[in-house]
Amino acid sequence: SILIVDFGSQVTQLIARRVREAGVYSEIAPFTTAEAAFARMAPKGVILSGSPASVLDEGSPRIPQAILDSGVPIMGICYGQQVLMQQLGGNVTLGESGEFGHAVIEITDDCVLFDGVWKTGEKHTVWMSHGDKVSALAPGFRPVAVSPGSPIAVVADDSRKYYATQFHMEVAHTPDGAKLIANFARHVCGLTGDWTMAEFRAAKVAQIRAQVGSGRVICGLSGGVDSAVAAVLIHEAIGEQLTCVFVDHGLMRTGEAEQVVSLFRNSYNIPLVHVNAEETFLAGLAGETDPEKKRKFIGGAFIDLFEEEARKVGGADFLAQGTLYPDVIESVSFTGGPSVTIKSHHNVGGLPERMNMQLVEPLRELFKDEVRALGMELGLPQAFVGRHPFPGPGLAIRIPGEVTKERCDILRKADAIYLEEIRAAGLYDTIWQAFAVLLPVRSVGVMGDGRTYDNVLALRAVTSTDGMTAEAFQFPGDFLPRVATRIVNEVKGINRVTYDYTSKPPGTIEWE
Ligand code: XMP
CATH class of the missing domain: 3.30.300.10 (GMP Synthetase; Chain A, domain 3)
Incomplete structure (x- = not known):
């Protein structure tokens, strides 16, 4: 496995995704608990993420010394490179002008990360986003690529198996980045790349059991793929401790609500409460034309009805949601500046605080296509799993003006x-x-x-x-x-x- 040490970058989850794509199991641990995670996992490699912080700031995040002392291969990305250089005796200075966006690097030497991808003398497009830069390499390192803004775009220390890049190889804007991450996992750490969704399923089932114990879980189905996959996975983990509630707002497409109900009741034998609330929703939407007010009403009415059903089944200790990684990231500020609400998504937030329940969110680190793969793994029909995303507020937000x-x-x-x-x-x-x-x-x-x-x-x-x-x-x-x-x-x-x-x-x- 690979441990990803998170220094707070917005795109750390993308590193995990790339490692999964390379067929290798990974876990993300915040830098504050990385030492314990390292001891528990005994990983074959460590990747250090980027960060909004500067290594020049007092008290900025550090790599746990135990990881540096362990002899395990390390790859640093952006801040991960800078902190690695700084802790190993190099130097980082405030860049007068940072590099942000596309940049072209030139490969100046061979490196195992480039195996089968890049050759010496070639130029390639990468994605940069940094202000500070490495001004002196730590002993033992050699530069293997340069960029216009930094003579140290990629560095390597083959004897310790330490590698680091100034650019973000985990983002799609670095077209070959995924291959570099795969090279680190396979050629540097010696991992075979045979990890699959089946193992993710087994690991999540174990995690859900450990989290929930003998508690009761209630899951709100939206009619979409995400909540259905989450519910089937949780049902596999804890069976009858799970109750599913489908608040049907009547704003679904033709035949969709019936499909979900039949899938759960007939194919999976998962008990399902189907609340047919079309009239309530249409009555509440009458006369409303403001998009945010429509969204707020639907979100609020959904919560009220869900709470009412939860009370009827005698309450629960946990609330299950099919939250995906993009839901999480779109709900926080993307720029680090004050967060602007573009749209109030009605599937994240709100409910947990009000109902005072702990969350079970087994899909939180996955992307849509990975959720589909997991759904197939769980035996859901391809036609259902392959469905296009459908928004929580349904057709109401596809009818501008009054619904x-x-x-x-x-x-x-x-x-x-x-x-x-x-x-x-x-x-x-x-x-x-x-x-x-x-x-x-x-x-x-x-x-x-x-x-x-x-x-x-x-x-x-x-x-x-x-x-x-x-x-x-x-x-x-x-x-x-x-x-x-x-x-x-x-x-x-x-x-x-x-x-x-x-x-x-x-x-x-x-x-x-
Ligand atoms: P937008 O319109 O913001 O949509 O570009 C991005 C993706 O999110 C879906 N969407 C929602 N999904 N609850 C959801 O579960 C919502 O309130 C919601 N609003 C938009 C949209 O369909 C697209 O896939």
Whole structure:
């Protein structure tokens, strides 16, 4: 295994992901408890993360001495490089100008990290984000790559098996970064790379049992993939100690609520409380057009109904949630500055404080595609696991303006046609998310001999790896006209269809 020492970087979880991709088990420990984690895990390698701190600050995070004394291979990234240099006798100075964003490094010498990836003399794009820089190498190290902003972009000490980079190899902006991490795991630490999702499942089951003991757990199902995978995993760990509650707000797509209920009750035999609350939600949304107020109402009503059901089943000690890593990171400030709420996500926060329960969040370090792999591992059907993400507030945020039953039904019909065509064209799995938005706009059209004055629909489809950034999907030429024609012909109430080409940023994926 590999221990990742977290110095507080926003992208530490990406290091863990890359190590998992290399087929190696890893754990992240904050630098404050890293020594104990190191002793417990006895890892074959250690990776040091970046940090918002500066090694020049008094009291800034340090590598535990026990790790340096152990003889285990170490790889430092950004702050991890600087702190390694500083603690081993090198020097770090305040850079007059830092390097932020894309940078081109030149490879100046061979290094095991570059095996099969980079050769001496080549130039490659990497992602930099640092103010300070290493001004003197620690004894035993040699530089193996340079960047315009630093003569010490990558350093190596082969006798101790210590390596470090100034750039962030864990982010997608460093295209070859994952291969460097795999080289560290395999060629430096000698790990074989045969770790799989099956082992993740077994490790999580053990962790859930240890956390929960004989306590009771309640899990809110949203109808989506994440909460379903979390619930099935927790059920595997603690069986009857788990109760699932599905607060059905009636804002799902055609047939989706029924699918979830049948999956749990019939395929998995997991007891499920199905609260049919469509009327409550529609009544509460009546007359509301403000996006944040709609989100807040839905989040609040969801919590109220969930609490009521929790009381009915006699309460619980733990609350299970299918929170993923991108949910966590989008909910904290991304820049380190004051955090701005773009949208109130109704799946994170709120509930735990009010219900005074401990959280069980077994998917917290995973990304969407990893959750899908885990779902398959747990035997969930591919068609369910491969479903596009669907937002907690459901169709309500795909109907700008007032939400009514009639508008939900119109949207459901149009959305179903759009998705049917996407599946028929074999594009469903290439697209991250595709959906229709019913606009609060009417337009004039002509059908047969008559004038129409009806609703406008927007179609959206994006590609993405984690929902944090996204690009509009480019359909083959005849696809959108065909869908537009079908929708206008088959869905009463819509007479015009448009396509949304905005990427994220500056747009968001959903319209509200
Ligand atoms: P945005 O629109 O912020 O969406 O670009 C990013 C991803 O998050 C989904 N989304 C939500 N998911 N509760 C959720 O569980 C929410 O309140 C929520 N709002 C947006 C969205 O569908 C996309 O996948």
